[in-house]
Amino acid sequence: MSLVYRPARADDFVTADALVVGSINDLTVRHGFGPMATASPPNFQLFSLKDDPDGLWVAEDGGEILGFAWSWVCGDVWFLAQLFVDPTRQGEGIGNELLGRTMGHARKSGAAHKALITFTFNRVSQGLYMRHGLFPKTPIYLFNAERERAMQALPESPLRPVAMDDSVATSGKLAAIDFHAIGVSREKHHRYLLSDPATTGFLFYAGDDCAGYAYIGSNGHIGPLAAARPELLRDAFATALKLAADGPAGKVSAFLPGSCDSALGLAVDQGMRISFPMLLMASPGYGGWTQYLPRSPGFM
Numbered sequence: 001m002s003l004v005y006r007p008a009r010a011d012d013f014v015t016a017d018a019l020v021v022g023s024i025n026d027l028t029v030r031h032g033f034g035p036m037a038t039a040s041p042p043n044f045q046l047f048s049l050k051d052d053p054d055g056l057w058v059a060e061d062g063g064e065i066l067g068f069a070w071s072w073v074c075g076d077v078w079f080l081a082q083l084f085v086d087p088t089r090q091g092e093g094i095g096n097e098l099l100g101r102t103m104g105h106a107r108k109s110g111a112a113h114k115a116l117i118t119f120t121f122n123r124v125s126q127g128l129y130m131r132h133g134l135f136p137k138t139p140i141y142l143f144n145a146e147r148e149r150a151m152q153a154l155p156e157s158p159l160r161p162v163a164m165d166d167s168v169a170t171s172g173k174l175a176a177i178d179f180h181a182i183g184v185s186r187e188k189h190h191r192y193l194l195s196d197p198a199t200t201g202f203l204f205y206a207g208d209d210c211a212g213y214a215y216i217g218s219n220g221h222i223g224p225l226a227a228a229r230p231e232l233l234r235d236a237f238a239t240a241l242k243l244a245a246d247g248p249a250g251k252v253s254a255f256l257p258g259s260c261d262s263a264l265g266l267a268v269d270q271g272m273r274i275s276f277p278m279l280l281m282a283s284p285g286y287g288g289w290t291q292y293l294p295r296s297p298g299f300m
């Protein structure tokens with residue numbers, strides 16, 4: 001049979017997710033981290049496909065999916081959410097071909113900036129991305145802690161959380177904060193998160209000023225989180241930690257970029273531990289995140 005590269009369809013996503021989970025766990029087990037990934041419903045993939053199908057590709061041989069690539073675009077930022085090849089077929093050029101297809105998506109959309117989050121310990125992915133003009137920017141650590149530990153002596157935050165609504169006014173506040181934090185509005189992605197029953201969004205206020213926002217998952221995960229200014233990040237993270245620890249989950253977690261030192265300092269003070277090291281890679285000039293905590297390697 002011959003290998004073909006074709007646009008992904010909605011009915012590929014369950015199989016593609018199984019491939020992604022298998023590929024992640026093969027990598028993380030090989031590097032001593034144990035299996036990290038479990039299957040999840042492909043909700044964000046389906047959202048992206050409906051929004052802009054140009055970014056989703058599969059490599060297929062005789063009806064079997066061997067690789068999956070998925071990118072999305074917001075404004076002038078292109079982001080590679082996933083690139084995975086079946087462990088038994090890695091090193092044969094499939095990842096490079098799939099990446100080429102999603103790079104075509106970046107060109108077609110006119111994106112000025114490109115970024116992705118990969119595994120710090122994967123030499124192959126980093127080398128491949130550098131070949132395509134994406135370079136290491138900052139480490140991103142997945143931190144977590146038991147919720148009781150994270151709450152111990154947690155500094156009182158001056159910021160007041162208010163549950164997000166889907167009004168035009170809220171949308172405008174989110175767009176303004178995102179523009180400062182990551183250079184682009186993610187209006188459609190906020191709509192996606194607001195419709196996720198397992199996640200609650202909050203705006204953080206200092207008096208009447210909107211100082212940031214965060215989403216808190218029912219599993220205790222924080223993110224994305226953004227502050228209106230870098231000096232507000234620590235307080236925003238403290239507010240989010242309190243909200244997450246007040247929730248139903250036994251643990252709290254967040255992805256913290258190395259460039260967000262005030263949040264890293266607070267995480268360590270609260271006894272949070274690094275469970276997984278990742279890496280932000282970006283085209284030159286993008287990715288100096290000092291007031292943004294991503295949600296996940298795929299959502300950004």
Ligand SMILES: CC(C)(COP(=O)(O)OP(=O)(O)OC[C@H]1O[C@@H](n2cnc3c(N)ncnc32)[C@H](O)[C@@H]1OP(=O)(O)O)[C@@H](O)C(=O)NCCC(=O)NCCS
Pocket residue numbers: 023024027082083084085086089090091092093094095096097116117118119122123124125126127128131
């Ligand atoms: C990363 C991944 C998608 C790449 O796909 P692939 O089909 O294995 O890769 P390809 O064969 O197309 O390209 C491999 C390229 O990586 C680069 N590479 C490999 N080892 C390298 C090293 N030690 N140093 C630098 N670059 C290296 C080279 O450019 C190589 O191409 P070449 O052999 O032609 O020179 C795949 O290996 C994979 O799924 N890995 C596990 C999951 C993962 O990390 N995914 C990325 C998540 S963001």
